[in-house]
Amino acid sequence: MNRRRVLAIGAAMLALGTSSASMMSSAFAQDAPVEITMLTMGNKPTNGRLEAMLEKLNERLIAQANAKLNLFYIEWADWQTQYNVQLLSGDDNVDLVATATDWLYAWENAEKGAFLPLSEDMLKTHAPKTWAQVDAAGHWDLTKLADGNIYFMPEDNYTQYTNHGFFYRGDWAKEAGFENGEITKFEDFTKYFEWVKANKPDAYPWDVAGANEAALTGYMQGHTDFQTLQGVSAGNYAPFQTKASDPYTITSWYMEGDALIEAAKLAKQWNDIGVWREDALNYDGDTREEFYAGLTGAEQHHTQTFVTQIVHNMNAKQPGSDPKFYYWGEENGNFFKDIFTHGAMAVSTYSRNPEKALEVYDLIRNDKENYMLFNYGIEGEDYIIREDGVLDRPEGFDSSTMSLDTNYWWGRMDEFEPARTTDAPNKAELIDELNATAKDYPYSTLIINKSAIEPTLAAMAGVLSEYIPQLQYGKFEDPAAAVAEMREKLAAVGYEDARASIQADIDAWATARGLK
Amino acid sequence: MAHEDSPRRRKSLLRKVVDSRILLLMCAPAIVFFVVFNYAPLPGIWIAFTNFNYRDGIFGSPFVGFKNFEFLFKSGQLWMLTRNTILYNLAFIILGNILQIAIAIMLNEIRLKFFRKISQGVMFLPFFISAVLVGVIAFNLLNYDTGALNALIKQTGGDPIKIYSTAGLWPIIIIMVHLWQSTGYGSIVYFAAIMGIDKGLYEAAAIDGASAWQRIRHVTLPSLKPTFIILVLFSLGGIMHGNFGLFWNLVGNNAALFQTTDIIETSVYRMVLSQNNFTTSTAVGLYQSLFGFALVMIANGIVRRINKDYALF
Known part of the structure; x- marks a missing residue:
């Protein structure tokens, strides 16, 4: 242990000349x-x-x-x-x-x-x-x-809101027959995608690259009251939920109910229409740039991306495209504010x-x-503050080559954040709209004892990563049978044990807080 | 007696070291490599039997016995992974060696030296193409919407094939790509072995009236047998190790193809990447090593029984 520590320090000193210099000097002078x-x-x-x-x-x-x-x-x-x-x-x-x-x-x-x-x-x-x-x-x-x-x-x-949804084009939605170009229900995208397929030969209705489960989770969130537990994941999947109507019983939307089957059937319909590339799973292009170039009718990410990047870029690169955002759970208010x-x-x-x-x-x-x-960065060089107090970039500023990229997402403060020229003009309205309906995440203080169930989670991840991407892209002839098969396998690798273990955690948590 | 002996023996060992200091020096990089990458990390196997956490470290973390291995069996994947890994490697080894020998013999029959060099060079080239590029090339050839192959099929009035969702096609594709990449390189060894065959044998065969085919059948092939056996034995040692770069870049996360394409290494990689799960992946790695060790011992045992001279040890 000691030797490792000495080695580590030695390597560190070698690697960072400056730091060793400052360490040495701090030993001699108090004020370095x-x-x-x-x-x-x-x-x-x-x-x-x-x-x-x-x-x-x-x-x-x-x-x-x-x-x-x-x-x-x-x-x-x-x-x-x-x-x-x-x-x-x-x-x-x-x-x-x-x-x-x-x-x-x-x-x-x-x-x-x-x-x-x-x-x-x-x-x-x-x-x-x-x-x-x-x-x-x-x-x-x-x-x-x-x-x-x-x-x-x-x-x-x-x-900030990092709830996910679809970015889509209001101008195309309007032509597809949506009033004001607004789509407010998940399954209404079928009509939008069909229109894009028929009328925009250069564009995929929703070009999407690699494993994704948005077509499933987006549907389920808007059609059930499942609430996903954060911080307990099986690979890239969050397999444990509660229901708003039964908030202290652990369940899983992959295991219970028909919503997953309905979602998978819709996904199969989309696949048959040709909403995404046949080989989306092996495709790894930059779909965000494709959206900016008018080559895809939809792109999938969260509110913060929409208000800080999408609107600004689409207005600049696809003038008149009227970018819009539909978020999962918009139809039934089943989505959460960001946790702290x-x-x-x-x-x-x-x-x-x-x-x-x-x-x-x-x-x-x-x-x-x-x-x-x-x-x-430095005022006057990296940014300027306009007379109306809005943060702008100096002339000739190119965000792709000149940005600061400190990526400080670990302690931002509302009161210090200036309005920015790249903000969506309707940012405040959208945030107000979300504030009005978003729910507070009820389980921020619930800590799940994962060490007890880690091998089970790993095994579940194996099963989910086999079935979910294929369900998402509508690749099974019979989605209902595939879901049944997946459920059987999840059960076989110990889903119920993991569920019971988390149930015990939430029972203790809820009892300690007098919630149950 | 022992008292008297030991100084002399020590001296002689020292003497040996001094005498062969140049040879030892030449070995040193290989020795250092194996110590650093193969022997020094061995104690880390312990992670497979613990519920590992950072604070307590490798040996301080709680011991959980074979719990991490349960996952391997529970998931039901173990059999599929083992089967795929071994079948692919058997195909690579058998088809690879046959093709390499065939190519080497053909190269040997080419009389025009210039053309022989060109052919060798062209066949060698794919070996230097990175697996990442191979994956991209394959996608652009084979994908459904814009792939070259399907474009050709559509142009000629056929129905495009959904290659990336047809698991049955992939063993053929992967084996073909692997052979395309490795045959040119592998044939060099056999070509060198052919060069080393005593020319007198060929002359004698020719005088006896052997045709070109008979010379190959009765002189070249038997002379290649020891080389063939050594190379196959060496490859058997790696039979539990797939060609990770190739598989990962061709298939990636496409679960529709896993049934016929997932090998131990791609599976472990996905698990570590998406799971942060050091314990289970160490367990899989240990299983892979032990199984591979057993296979090498068995293969070597069989060879030794057939012909002791051909065995590795």
Whole structure:
């Protein structure tokens, strides 16, 4: 153990000349700034803007906390594996770790000991503003494991919706016979897709690449009151649900009811129409760009993407296309607000300067000037603020070559976020509409004991990854028979044991809160 | 006695090392490679028997016995994976070697040196094409909507074939692509072996009135037998290891084809990639290694029984 640690430090010193230099000098001089490394997600930018911004930001951080920040990127290729392997490696060069409970394995890694437990005293002393804000909102409970310790700081003060749905073209929908070009029901897309197929020979109605299950989950969400449990996944699938009408009984929409069969039949109908490529599963093109180029009638992602990218780009690249968004559960209000731990920041167990790391995070999250630097770069070079207060880019700015890409999704603050020229003009209306109907996710504090059921989940993932993509693309002659076969196999690999185990977790959770 | 012996023996070992220091130095990279990548990670097998977590590490994590292996049997995939892996490799080994020998003999019969070099070069070329590119080329040839093959069929009035959802076609496709990539390379070894055959044998056969076909049948083929056996034995050692890059890039996540295309390695890769599941994947890896080890021992045993000189050990 000791030898490994020494080796790791040695390798680290070799790898990061600067850090070893600062370590050495800090041993001699008290006032050398401490270097803090933040792990973030994304491809490391190479256009020099990041370095220019960090230089300015670090001047401020040195003055404010005698610390310097640099970034470590987990790149998108194979990011799930890379992220977990990086945390597993025990690298003591990383201090702050970006995480999330619903998509970045925060609970798993907290349980496995990758994150330092953060005591109240530590937070109050070294991240006082973050502490006060999260405490006032009452959100610290959302970050605790069963041991009662806080493991990360949530991005709980930032409004965004990441509920999924279809982006489609209002101009085409209008011609297809939809009033105002608005589609509000999942199965109405059949009519839209048929029209695109018949009238737009260059475009696929919905060009989609690789494994996907939107045609199934989108339908089920809008036709049942199933509520998907987050944070317990079998591969790429979230197989456990409750029902709004029976919120403390664990079930699965893959196992119960007829909705999956109906959805699979609709998918088969779409496949027969030719909505997607026959070989969609092996296709890996960039369908977002195809949407911008008018080569697909629909594209599938979430609200945040729609209001920050799709509308702006479609208006620029397909003028008059009137981009619209239909979201799963629009017809019956069965969708959720984002949870507060969709983005969060943890401190690595192996950090040599956890207190300093907290101070740096607190300063980026709560000091407006630092915040703007870190998120948008240098004013006048990377962005400008128009007279009406809207954030714009300087003339000649090309987002594909000049963006900052700090990808700070781990502590954004509503009050610091400026309106942007790339925002959809109807962003506020859409958010208001969603706010009016979206439900609060009821199980944010439910922690499922996955170690007990991991082998079962892995086996279920094997079954699901075999059947779901084929059901999604309508590849079975008889969808009902395929669903029955899949259910049989899921049962055989231990679905019921896993369900019972989660049921016990939710029973204990609900009893402790007096809900049941 | 032993007291007297040991200094002398130590000395002689030292002497041996000193005497063959150049040879040892030349071996060093290979030795380092195997120690670092094959022996040093061996203790990690322990992960397969634990409920692994970061904090406690490999040996601190709770021991769970064979629980991780249960999954392999429960999923019912184990038999399919083992079957696919072995059948593909048998096809690769048998068809591959036959083709390689045929090509080597044909090359040997080409008298025009220039043409022989060109043929060799052209057949060698596919070996250098990355599997990623092979996957892309295959998709562009075979896909339903825009693929070259189906375009041709449509142009000539036929019905396009849904290749990417017809599992039955894939063993043929994969084997063909594999042979296309590896035959040119493999034939070199046989060609070299043919070059090494005593020319006197051919002259004697010719004097006895043997035709070209008879010379191949009675001189070349028997002389290639030891090479053939050694190469087959070596490939048997890897029979549990598929050609991952090729399978993954041709098939990817297309579950419609798994029944005939999924091999142990693609399955493990998918599991680790989408599951973050170190324990079960280590268990699969261990199963693969043990099964492969048993196969090598059995194959070697059979060969030794037939002809001791041809056995590896």
